Amino acid sequence: MENIIGWVIGIPLLLFTAYLILAVPYSTLLKPIYKFFNKKNEKILPDIVVSDEDRKKFKSEIDKIFLKLTKKLNDITKEFKADREFNDNEITDIITKKLKGTTTISSHFFEFKEFEDFTFSVNFRPYFNYGCYGRKKYYGISFEYFSKAKLYKLKLDTEIENDAETKSMKNLIGAEAFGIIEKFKPGQFKKETTVRSKLLYEKMFALNNFIDSKIFDTIFPK
Numbered sequence: 001m002e003n004i005i006g007w008v009i010g011i012p013l014l015l016f017t018a019y020l021i022l023a024v025p026y027s028t029l030l031k032p033i034y035k036f037f038n039k040k041n042e043k044i045l046p047d048i049v050v051s052d053e054d055r056k057k058f059k060s061e062i063d064k065i066f067l068k069l070t071k072k073l074n075d076i077t078k079e080f081k082a083d084r085e086f087n088d089n090e091i092t093d094i095i096t097k098k099l100k101g102t103t104t105i106s107s108h109f110f111e112f113k114e115f116e117d118f119t120f121s122v123n124f125r126p127y128f129n130y131g132c133y134g135r136k137k138y139y140g141i142s143f144e145y146f147s148k149a150k151l152y153k154l155k156l157d158t159e160i161e162n163d164a165e166t167k168s169m170k171n172l173i174g175a176e177a178f179g180i181i182e183k184f185k186p187g188q189f190k191k192e193t194t195v196r197s198k199l200l201y202e203k204m205f206a207l208n209n210f211i212d213s214k215i216f217d218t219i220f221p222k
Helices: 002-035 052-079 088-098 159-173 175-184 195-205 213-219
Strands: 109-111 118-123 129-134 141-146 151-156 210-212
Touching (some): 052 118, 052 129, 052 141, 052 195, 141 195, 151 195, 195 210
Antiparallel strands (some): 109 118, 118 129, 129 141, 141 151
16 A cells, blocks of 8 residues: 555656756757757748848858858867967967967957958957957958857847947047048948848858857857
8 A cells, every 4th residue: 555655656756857857958958949940950040131132242252251261260279279278478379370360469369361351369268269250341240169168159240239339439439529520431430230241140150050149148148
């Protein structure tokens, strides 16, 4: 009789425990990932508005920069070991001698001649990661690599973020100076995510290790 009572009480408890073990990780980790994919297990590309004319116009350029940039990103990842921190001299040597780049304001910030529309930065705290940030013709796009996750966080700046950047510049130089410069050079300070950035985003998004910033922040909250 006691054995029967034990089974009656024990089985529901085991089932409930199993539910908690499976349900919590699903709701906190797997569910956001699952929602990011469709039924064919393909990533769902966010809505990006680019005209057919622009797609045709920039296709060759985007294809070339995509191949060159992904190779450079892989090279950067390989040159820096994720399990240690480098001093300034070591970072400079890797960037200038092995990666053929140049440092800028410090050893942690660097550029490449072949990527004049991008800047790069690297740091090792709390663990190795680096970023690639578009400017000029590729303003509005960025990739950040996180060695702990072995993934890239892919971001495309929104109109709201661009407007906030323009407003910050206005506050920095003052409304009067801002107005004078805008009078002679309309749109001088207007920030806008470029067509090239949108098209490059689509290419990068198709890679397995590039995750949109929104879903990345959901999986790996700060």
